[in-house]
Amino acid sequence: MIIPPSIANPGPARSRPDTDRVMRLGSAQTGDRERAAIEAVLSHQVFYRYHGSEVTEFEDAFAADVLAGQRALAVNSGSSALQVAFAALDEEPGFEVLVPVLGFASAATAVAAAGGVPRFVAVDASLGIDVVAARAAITDRTRAVLAVHMMGAACDLAAVGELASAADLHVVEDVAQACGGTFAGRPLGTHGTAAAFSFQHFKLLSTGEGGMVSSPNDAVMDRAQCLHDAASPWVDPDAFARVPRLRVAPSNLRMSELEGALGRTQLARLPEWIDRLRVMKRFLLEHIERVAGLTLRPIPDPSGDIGTTLVFRAPDPGSAAQIVSGLRTEGVNAGNLLGPVGMNRHFAGDWGPLLTQCGLSPAPPDLVVEAREELASTVVIALDLRWDERDLSETLTAFERVLPIGSA
Incomplete structure (x- = not known):
């Protein structure tokens, strides 16, 4: 699935890379x-x-x-x-x-x-x-x-x-x-x-x-x-x-x-920001949904999505890790939903020490193992309110370099 960077494209696709790996929304x-x-x-x-x-x-x-x-x-x-x-x-x-x-x-x-x-x-x-x-x-x-x-x-x-x-x-x-x-x-x-x-x-x-x-x-x-x-x-x-x-x-x-x-x-600016994020997400979705082997996150009510993130599943955790690495090389703020084991404050499987500290029981091991396998296959792209048309176009170029965009 992964296409290695071309010798003809030695630099990252993004001329203004998202190098800090954090979401830039209202604070920016x-x-x-x-x-x-x-x-x-x-x-x-x-x-x-x-x-x-x-x-x-x-x-x-x-x-x-x-x-x-x-x-x-x-x-x-x-x-x-x-x-x-x-x-x-x-x-x-x-x-x-x-x-x-x-x-x-x-x-x-x-x-x-x-x-x-x-x-x-x-x-x-x-x-x-x-x-x-x-x-x-x-x-x-x-x-x-x-x-x-x-x-x-x-x-x-x-x-x-x-x-x-x-x-x-x-x-x-x-x-x-x-x-x-x-x-x-x-x-x-x-x-x-x-x-x-x-x-x-x-x-x-x-x-x-x-x-x-x-x-x-x-x-x-x-x-x-x-x-x-x-x-x-x-x-x-x-x-x-x-x-x-x-x-x-x-x-x-x-x-x-x-x-x-x-x-x-x-x-007072929230509606404007949501409108901008939704436009950007629709643009990327129109192209990325054609990538073979990827499954876009199903959203129960897409019309209510505020558009801050683009989420899709790769076939397995290894493929997800390769995609994240490739997109980051191209300057895109991509990440795995879990990250290193034990380091994710958004996954109950990594809260064991905190829960024990509070006198609570950790999440059941079988639930953690199953959830970790599923979530480790998920790739997240953080959208950025600072992006303009060039950033969007270059983000799409990054996908084209890393993933085979075409008929699924």
């Missing part, structure tokens, strides 16, 4: 607008959210623009958002959550911090939770299922919703990697009991660190408000009346005015 688009927003906060010398307006304005705009009016609560990270979301479910300690083996490590630690126990489940070809495996993993202690939307696209929320309805489970959406996406015409983050977003440096909407919690349930959001800020009752005197009891001690996970200013400014 910061400019005068973001600078002005930050300078305004600095000039006011008010960084605390309750003495300023930036975080509140960000929450209100996010609720309106991303969540179709559903309430939003800003926190200091995506991991904090998950922790607050799980704790706000108000389940008894020891409750189980079905957690896919692919996601960020804090998916498991957030469950534990909320008094729960993660129960690991396989993912399907779309990289979302495998509903058949999830159904088989349900016990009498299972109370929730985590729907992780990986690499810009939703998991099969229709199937997850049916499972949750039949088993009387909460659906918690992890929208860290798909902010602004949709499923069946509805915004991601509005399909379950609660949702968590991340605005970490590598996300499309980036505040460096930051997150958002959302729920259509007022009781959940009232608990979330108290959980994310131990001093909430002094800011909102009615909080004790609305939330007389918490199963988890509250903390201080507030977002500052600096992150709020960045988030509010970047949010």
Whole structure:
């Protein structure tokens, strides 16, 4: 399958190689607008959210623009958002959550911090939770299922919703990697009991660190408000009346005015960025889908994909490694979904030491072995908002050098 670099093409196809191997999305688009927003906060010398307006304005705009009016609560990270979301479910300690083996490590630690126990489940070809495996993993202690939307696209929320309805489970959406996406015409983050977003440096909407919690349930959001800020009752005197009891001690996970200013400014540009990424991804897909032997990632609702990544499966892990190496030589930011064994914070099979540290059981060995084989065959191309037509054309040239593009 792999075509060695031609002697006639001694240099990389990309004249501006993606050499740093990291995603460049919202953080790479910061400019005068973001600078002005930050300078305004600095000039006011008010960084605390309750003495300023930036975080509140960000929450209100996010609720309106991303969540179709559903309430939003800003926190200091995506991991904090998950922790607050799980704790706000108000389940008894020891409750189980079905957690896919692919996601960020804090998916498991957030469950534990909320008094729960993660129960690991396989993912399907779309990289979302495998509903058949999830159904088989349900016990009498299972109370929730985590729907992780990986690499810009939703998991099969229709199937997850049916499972949750039949088993009387909460659906918690992890929208860290798909902010602004949709499923069946509805915004991601509005399909379950609660949702968590991340605005970490590598996300499309980036505040460096930051997150958002959302729920259509007022009781959940009232608990979330108290959980994310131990001093909430002094800011909102009615909080004790609305939330007389918490199963988890509250903390201080507030977002500052600096992150709020960045988030509010970047949010206004989110639709434009998603449109650009979708155009770039469609261009590449039109050519790459003809590569013999590759299987494009099936996406349950392609129209809702925000377009941050292009994902396909090679016949086996060895082929995937060769493709990644070849594309990197040509200057393309390609990667394997897993990377070196033991080093992936997005694969539950590599979380063993962390889980043990938290008093949790690692993912079952047979599940890890099977999932590692599948995921190691997957190649990921990170799209870049800095790309122009030349970058796209040269990326396609890189594929043509490494892979036989033609009739599959």
